[in-house]
């Protein structure tokens with residue numbers, strides 16, 4: 001029986017499989033890799049559902065013989081912060097039973113964790129502060145040893161893994177690779193969207209992680225699957241939605257899951273129980289999404305140089321097409337002067353996190369920002 005949410009189009013978290021659209025083949029493949037003892041790297045463009053897929057598989061796809069851990073290292077600047085995150089996750093998951101907790105504390109001796117007991121459930125809770133991680137490398141060894149000697153197979157997912165490249169410690173790849181190489185049982189799932197960085201880590205023969213993972217490439221959910229999903233959820237709540245509306249929103253956002261979920265979350269609010277949401281709501285939904293971020297967009301736009309503005313407006317005007325930005329046609333159409341000045345602007349826009357490099361093509365990261373610019 002599905003837990004009833006007030007709005008079934010969930011954004012930014014994983015609730016349960018009922019609210020998760022399709023990804024059956026991808027989930028099956030990820031499980032297949034895991035049960036066959038392979039480390040995996042999941043890549044896709046931004047916001048297509050990498051994290052969601054990992055959460056979905058961790059919640060539903062593996063037997064009780066597996067214990068799973070998921071950390072997002074996007075905000076980590078060094079090994080210490082990463083180890084802190086991992087330690088917290090491992091302690092949280094493994095401390096549920098007194099016997100496991102005792103074992104954990106026996107092994108992970110380099111940190112002094114404080115133990116308290118939840119007054120409601122009586123379960124032990126471990127308190128750990130970043131300052132407790134004094135020797136991150138040793139703590140990491142201890143944690144990995146703990147996972148290796150667990151009676152379950154442990155799977156550790158590291159989201160936004162490309163971040164390790166910019167860790168302050170330096171040489172993080174060699175260090176992590178060496179540690180992982182010595183593990184016999186514990187498995188890793190790496191995920192991220194910065195393709196050139198990830199491919200650099202895993203596909204460059206000169207670098208430590210070369211050839212150490214299988215790649216999984218996530219594509220958009222198929223349009224028909226997403227339509228079916230919307231129909232199912234609307235009808236569960238005794239509402240209906242037109243296929244044409246979902247289809248147009250899908251095209252507008254090129255099937256990028258995050259925007260589809262945002263759109264449908266809003267669409268869902270537009271009908272009472274028993275009501276219908278039709279194609280006529282399309283503009284309302286887009287305006288609503290763009291309006292909610294208008295101030296942010298104004299600031300973001302104001303912070304650009306004139307050249308960057310011109311290039312970005314041209315990209316927005318072309319969206320959803322993505323022309324070659326340095327082609328003669330593009331330059332002429334938008335009166336952009338030289339290819340090299342475009343390249344400079346594009347580089348700056350990439351550094352500002354406005355464009356992303358994927359398959360060698362530059363793509364806007366925030367599609368709502370692009371829609372807003374289209375109106376500009």
Ligand SMILES: Nc1ncnc2c1ncn2[C@@H]1O[C@H](COP(=O)(O)OP(=O)(O)OP(=O)(O)O)[C@@H](O)[C@H]1O
Nearest residue numbers: 011012013020021046047048049050051052257258
């Ligand atoms: N199969 C799905 N069905 C329904 N919602 C999903 C599905 N996959 C992802 N989502 C939702 O879409 C949004 C984007 O997904 P997610 O965060 O997993 O993408 P991501 O590829 O990890 O993004 P990022 O590049 O920002 O890390 C989230 O709100 C998530 O809850």
Ligand SMILES: [Mg+2]
Nearest residue numbers: 050051052159
């Ligand atoms: Mg993610």
